[in-house]
Amino acid sequence: MTVEILIPSPGESISEVEIASWLVEDGSFVEKDQEVAEVESEKATLMLIASDSGTIRINTPAHTTVKVGSIAATINTEGAGIPSSDVPKSAENSLTTPPLAEKKKDSDKVLQKEIQPAEYEKIKISPIAKKMMEESNLSVDDIIKGLQRITSSAVEKVTKQPYPNVEKSQPTSERAEERVPMSQLRKKLAQRLVAVKNETAMLTTFNEVDMTAVMELRKKYQKEFVEKHGTKLGIMSFFTKATVEALKQHPMVNSMINGDEIITPSYYDISIAVQTPKGLMVPIVRDAQNLSLAGIEKKIQELADKGRNGKLSLDEMTGGTFTITNGGVFGSMMSTPIINPPQSGILGMHNIIERPVAINGKVEIRPMMYIALSYDHRIIDGKDSVGFLVRVKQLLENPIFLLYNGENPEKTLLDI
Structure with missing residues (x-):
């Protein structure tokens, strides 16, 4: 079953709000009553709450203005008994086919570039982030050094730069500017x-x-x-x-x-x-x-x-x-x-x-x-x-x- 998460109304006179940030990743497992996003209006900040457990699909990206009552995300409640992180390792191994295993091995080589194995064991990387890093040929050091968990948003910040690699992603001038939209x-x-x-x-x-x-x-x-x-x-x-x-x-x-x-x-x-x-x-x-x-x-x-x-x-x-x-x-x-x-x-x-x-x-x-x-x-x-x-x-x-x-x-x- 698919459950819709709708944009709530912050007040009678407000027809539009802005999705300030998503607290979960697209395709991730969410629990019932979990806070999944922050929504900003001209008067207050509200939280979007998951009405059921399941896999979330985000319809509207962060920093987007949307109408009150529109669908912000959906939750697929099928197979919502346990999150993927709780699946036993034996079950995971039985579901892994040789082609997938080979692909995982190749992506691990990319991710372990320029870091020691001991360091790699301490770093947690979400599945979406890992896929994006593999597609962009990025290592952990390319994203951020010492971060305990790398998310898709962190990868996007690097891939959107003109030269997504360690040598060229550094600021080329002390007169750099940052532009962010007003909330x-x-x-x-x-x-x-x-x-x-x-x-x-x-x-x-x-x-x-x-x-x-x-x-x-x-x-x-x-x-x-x-x-x-x-x-x-x-x-x-x-x-x-x-x-x-x-x-x-x-x-x-x-x-x-x-x-x-x-x-x-x-x-x-x-x-x-x-x-x-x-x-x-x-x-x-x-x-x-x-x-x-x-x-x-x-x-x-x-x-x-x-x-x-x-x-x-x-x-x-x-x-x-x-x-x-x-x-x-x-x-x-x-x-x-x-x-x-x-x-x-x-x-x-x-x-x-x-x-x-x-x-x-x-x-x-x-x-x-x-x-x-x-x-x-x-x-x-x-x-x-x-x-x-x-x-x-x-x-x-x-x-x-x-x-x-x-x-x-x-x-x-x-x-x-």
Whole structure:
């Protein structure tokens, strides 16, 4: 029986996707529920799953744009009991005819060219790759030296060069160029970034935060925090918590424009920018106002892991009322982050650097961070933008306030 693998729909408004890469080779054996390919849309990366066990036949090569619902591959389920690699050697020998044995012997001579027998035993070569290497008269060294498994894609990279051999496949100039097509995700990101600059009245305001209190809390209670909650106490949870409290006092920063209306949610879904191999993605910590510091840390770690492994769903990246991005992890000292539409504000974190600052008339060395708020001036006035950033600063410099919904605990105690 032949089973079809269809291109799934990433969302209602998307009709085309790009097959980013195949995780299996054409003609190979796949297991039921095995991930066989990565599919990229303008919003997310999805995985193609084998619906049954059997031999897969790929209909559409990688880096090809296809229609949603089209057939990406088929699976022949006949004889799907065991993969070919599990067939006993005795059975293999009984099926090998003299002509095939001679052909295998000739191909082994090609593959063993310029390498020692001991090295050859350690290298695994797929059947398709072996056939392609034989046809192109290539040795293992011609493809890549020291690789533990050679696939058909590796062979194609060499055979497509003008001179597919060791001596002539090396770059002839230090001014070589590499050209790769933009992914659907990267194209959409580029379009959105340009649209933000053209369609919003974006402005950025800056402030600085003394991170002493947060750093001391982390240092003092890190071990106990990890033992109880099973995750490290980072600084992102403090920023998320402070952001939520500041948004409560400045709701316009949590708003967005929809046509001629201004929408102001009563909830706080905080988008957290995460760098992944596919580019920048912005998964969402939903209802952040209901989470503790530990809950926020766990959720951010879960989303970050999914993003790096290409497992983020469209649902986990759709929506969001405000965004936080941390360029400090890459060493950025100051930047102007770009708004994540249709949101109206984004908070930029930066590198923590020890600098001399004036404290009560004396110069002290403190861990300082510049923070930036980019906002849409069409609906957010200077009072709200500056007030929001000042409130974030106050809460981070006095994190105990976060325990009292952003209020001064002494004033709460005195009821003033």
